[in-house]
Amino acid sequence: MIQGMAIQKIGILTSGGDCGGLNGVIIGAARLALSRGIKAYLIPNGYAGLYNLVDFPGLVELTESRIEDIHVYLAGSEAGNSRVKISKIKDEKKYDRIREGLKKFGIDALVISGGDDSGSVVVDLASQGIPCVHAPKTMDLDLMPYSVGGDSTVARIAEFTRDLYTTGRTHNRIVVMEVFGRYAGHTAFRGGIAAGADAILIPEVPVDFDLLYKHVMGNFIRRVESSDARKGTAAVIVAEGLKDSSGKELVDESSTADAFGHKKLMGAGKYVVKQLEDRVKKDPAVKEFMKRTGQFVEGVYEIPEIREVRPGHLVRCGFTSPVDANFGLEVGAAAVELHLKGINGVTVISYQDGKIRYMPVAEAIVQRHVDIESIALYERMGICFGRAPANVEPKFEKFSGRPERVY
Numbered sequence: 001m002i003q004g005m006a007i008q009k010i011g012i013l014t015s016g017g018d019c020g021g022l023n024g025v026i027i028g029a030a031r032l033a034l035s036r037g038i039k040a041y042l043i044p045n046g047y048a049g050l051y052n053l054v055d056f057p058g059l060v061e062l063t064e065s066r067i068e069d070i071h072v073y074l075a076g077s078e079a080g081n082s083r084v085k086i087s088k089i090k091d092e093k094k095y096d097r098i099r100e101g102l103k104k105f106g107i108d109a110l111v112i113s114g115g116d117d118s119g120s121v122v123v124d125l126a127s128q129g130i131p132c133v134h135a136p137k138t139m140d141l142d143l144m145p146y147s148v149g150g151d152s153t154v155a156r157i158a159e160f161t162r163d164l165y166t167t168g169r170t171h172n173r174i175v176v177m178e179v180f181g182r183y184a185g186h187t188a189f190r191g192g193i194a195a196g197a198d199a200i201l202i203p204e205v206p207v208d209f210d211l212l213y214k215h216v217m218g219n220f221i222r223r224v225e226s227s228d229a230r231k232g233t234a235a236v237i238v239a240e241g242l243k244d245s246s247g248k249e250l251v252d253e254s255s256t257a258d259a260f261g262h263k264k265l266m267g268a269g270k271y272v273v274k275q276l277e278d279r280v281k282k283d284p285a286v287k288e289f290m291k292r293t294g295q296f297v298e299g300v301y302e303i304p305e306i307r308e309v310r311p312g313h314l315v316r317c318g319f320t321s322p323v324d325a326n327f328g329l330e331v332g333a334a335a336v337e338l339h340l341k342g343i344n345g346v347t348v349i350s351y352q353d354g355k356i357r358y359m360p361v362a363e364a365i366v367q368r369h370v371d372i373e374s375i376a377l378y379e380r381m382g383i384c385f386g387r388a389p390a391n392v393e394p395k396f397e398k399f400s401g402r403p404e405r406v407y
Helices: 022-035 046-051 094-104 116-127 150-171 186-195 209-226 268-282 284-292 312-316 322-340 372-380
Strands: 009-014 039-042 109-114 132-136 174-179 199-201 234-239 306-309 346-352 355-360
Touching (some): 022 109, 022 322, 046 094, 046 116, 109 116, 109 322, 116 132, 132 322, 150 234, 174 186, 186 199, 199 209, 209 234
Parallel strands (some): 009 039, 009 109, 174 306
Antiparallel strands (some): 346 355
16 A cells, blocks of 8 residues: 555556457556555446446456456457547537546546557546546557557467468468558568568558569469479468558448548458459469469369458457567556556556656557568568568667667
8 A cells, every 4th residue: 555645446448449468458457456555447348338437336346356357368358348439429518427437436547448549538538637547559559659469469460371371372372361450551561571471561552563463473383383292372461451553542431430530441452362363364474384283274273363361350359469468467557556656648658677658648649650661671581562672771770778678
């Protein structure tokens, strides 16, 4: 117990999409609170639950035994999520309603884990005098600091890509896998690299499909022809936010935008498959390749198959990576410590070496895109990003001190 501590109860909520690491945030915040003599409660269903808190008959108290029912290694959130933007609620007294709900249960402060959209609501709530600290969460890795969910998602993408090689090689197919990431290509980039993908297409790089086709088909043909069993495959990882050749987003125009104004992204994988198929059908060298390798059957099987796969929500569910489990526990605990110091309306960056680092939420949720210079290294290693490899020479910098790290 800290002498003179004003906070007696904290509420913990998670918002936005599910991912790995959220349960770590909940456990870290709850256990740190208990160690400081503070009671911790789950506020269910994200901001929807916060808005309706005043109507709840009770809340789940995170006692030691209840915390043990939450597993840090599982993805998803024991608190439950929703996509609700408080400022969009058509209720002039919405903030008073939230305050009444918090008062009803004696909750003095909030720990909120979410991404850029959820973080914008933290800014909104803080401006209304509601004490909250933001624990960064997004599988897209597009916040300024590292966020829970990123490493878990990259690991899942890499795992699925590796698994697809078995079916791709069995049928001599080219596999195009579309993955989440919205307007930033971090998870497609890092997941594709970790799985040894032939090509990685991200929103930050306009795609030259002639160049992409030449690279992917060249690798595919070489592998099949050099195999004694005439087996081979190639993999292309595509971020869902990929733009078409005119720079237009591939969205479902018939879909209704969510509370944060986002329409459903769709079609990136199919678009890439169509671009590749159009080229393979016109390429006379492919028919000769099929004949040389004993695959050609006129009118039945004249060109190799190009298949689209969309793992969808599978990349954000299942299990949390060790990195996200550690980071989630740390930022959850740090959020409570910041409240105890009277610091709120901020985003936790890290809790390392006994130091808690934080920054204004509005700065933390600025979207961070893939640094284009960083892909040049992998282009030198033979991975295609849909463009001619950039001739970028590395810069050298002698570093002193201790570099920032995830754990």
